[in-house]
Amino acid sequence: MFTELANYGIQKIIPDLTLISFFKENIESIIITHGHEDHIGALSWVLPIFKNKTKLFVSSFVYNIIIKRLLKNLNSRSLDISIFNANKKFQFGPFECQTFRVTHSIPDCYGFVLKSPYGNILHTGDWKMDEAPLDGEILDKELLQEISKEGVLLFFSDSTNAMSPGRTLSERNIYDSITNIITNPSISGRIITTQFASNVYRLYSIKKSSELTNRKICFLGASLNSYLEAAYLDGRAPFNPSELIEDDTDLDKYDNNSLLIVTTGSQGEPNSTLNLSSLDVSSKLSLKSSDTILYSAKIIPGNEKRVTKMLNRLSSHGCDIIYGNNKHIHTSGHAYEEELKEILKIVKPKVFIPVHGEVMSLYSHGKMALRECGVSKVAIIRNGQLLKVTRSPESSYIMTNHILGECRISNFYQFGNNLVSTYEELSINERIRISSSGVIIISIEFWKKIIDKNTDFKFYSKIKITSKGLWTDRGKLNSILKKIINGIFIKSRPVISVASLEQIIQETIAYMCFKINYQIPEICIVLNEFSK
Numbered sequence: 001m002f003t004e005l006a007n008y009g010i011q012k013i014i015p016d017l018t019l020i021s022f023f024k025e026n027i028e029s030i031i032i033t034h035g036h037e038d039h040i041g042a043l044s045w046v047l048p049i050f051k052n053k054t055k056l057f058v059s060s061f062v063y064n065i066i067i068k069r070l071l072k073n074l075n076s077r078s079l080d081i082s083i084f085n086a087n088k089k090f091q092f093g094p095f096e097c098q099t100f101r102v103t104h105s106i107p108d109c110y111g112f113v114l115k116s117p118y119g120n121i122l123h124t125g126d127w128k129m130d131e132a133p134l135d136g137e138i139l140d141k142e143l144l145q146e147i148s149k150e151g152v153l154l155f156f157s158d159s160t161n162a163m164s165p166g167r168t169l170s171e172r173n174i175y176d177s178i179t180n181i182i183t184n185p186s187i188s189g190r191i192i193t194t195q196f197a198s199n200v201y202r203l204y205s206i207k208k209s210s211e212l213t214n215r216k217i218c219f220l221g222a223s224l225n226s227y228l229e230a231a232y233l234d235g236r237a238p239f240n241p242s243e244l245i246e247d248d249t250d251l252d253k254y255d256n257n258s259l260l261i262v263t264t265g266s267q268g269e270p271n272s273t274l275n276l277s278s279l280d281v282s283s284k285l286s287l288k289s290s291d292t293i294l295y296s297a298k299i300i301p302g303n304e305k306r307v308t309k310m311l312n313r314l315s316s317h318g319c320d321i322i323y324g325n326n327k328h329i330h331t332s333g334h335a336y337e338e339e340l341k342e343i344l345k346i347v348k349p350k351v352f353i354p355v356h357g358e359v360m361s362l363y364s365h366g367k368m369a370l371r372e373c374g375v376s377k378v379a380i381i382r383n384g385q386l387l388k389v390t391r392s393p394e395s396s397y398i399m400t401n402h403i404l405g406e407c408r409i410s411n412f413y414q415f416g417n418n419l420v421s422t423y424e425e426l427s428i429n430e431r432i433r434i435s436s437s438g439v440i441i442i443s444i445e446f447w448k449k450i451i452d453k454n455t456d457f458k459f460y461s462k463i464k465i466t467s468k469g470l471w472t473d474r475g476k477l478n479s480i481l482k483k484i485i486n487g488i489f490i491k492s493r494p495v496i497s498v499a500s501l502e503q504i505i506q507e508t509i510a511y512m513c514f515k516i517n518y519q520i521p522e523i524c525i526v527l528n529e530f531s532k
């Protein structure tokens, strides 16, 4: 899964495999609907659970994307992969499975139907309705109509944009807009576009524009090459990857008007070339004030701050930035309300389960089905919940509101190349606090000295304070904190334990830091008692 924790050293979120492991003997097959990272990213962790007893079904485009990484991460002999294409029927565990074409924001996407003795189970995968896709492969409504005539017991559909009114724009509109912008004679200098690497469709307009303006295409972002190569192997690429300028070429030797640079990093990812270039620390791209940046993506919720900061920095270099909905240079790959309704009315399921979206989108999609699409039963389930769908004993009535159980799902996080652990064990809260509020380290050596041999003791202490990442007002903060700690020792009774002293110091320092800095840093106290 994608992570918003990259700034804290967390590279990936690894799914919790507890539930799937529990059912490993019962899972005979897995189908992958398309090649987006949130659908294929967990395979290297999931497949080993099944020890070669579970078959993986993928399209040929997905196969091209996953095979290298699976061979790298897993023993190739343990892989049992079958490739399907549109409308193919095959045995999928106990079911007959039939795939059907859907449109989305990456090539070669599918939904599927599972035929069970109780009725048809239909899953859309991720989809939108695009009547004029650039590869000509439109969503297969005819097959959906056929399946609907047979009857659909259970229907799973993508809820991502269930709260977005209207319909999505076609990739054809985006192609026209991008091509018009890049070929506009008023634009001179280098053109730098940024997009999601997997959106191979955007590269059609890049190719067309490069031909019309005689610019050479350069990719900055390894994942762009991976997706283009996978598409090329499958006959789905807008151009041969060999047409690209070599990766390590010095771009400064090209005339400004002869370059069309495609980058990843639309989400302001810290190590992306676009972000590094905005900070003037990229070894591959030095920005020029004559550059035009074309932002052909959307900001994923949660990334707003860092993307805005990056765009501000790009602007500060003098670059022109083309950005915004009204420019029609990006469209979603997930269906909007009117598309969702149209499909619900075609499918007419007995039971509808909205999937793939925020919880509010799932509920919104469910209500839409009940209120406007003639669906009489909707079940909203969360990750980890088990839903029972069965006939009642006396009739063919379908029971759906039976949550059989729930497994608490907690993600795992990858730190570095190999280390995978929980949020708590990787101390992610501490990382976040240190990065936002700094850290203060207080080392104290203390001892008690007898003043009066019967009753009176006095504390003596040596205190060293080091702070990083917080405002100290030129060291004044540290002096204040030292005085406060000394005051604690003066007031403390001789019988006080080390643990109690540490707690009092911790709480007092936190209070004082908040009073002075309006933030509580991570506070580390090393307290040692000596006998003297």
Ligand SMILES: [Zn+2]
Pocket (backbone or CB within 6 Å): 034, 036, 104, 126, 333
């Ligand atoms: Zn997707």
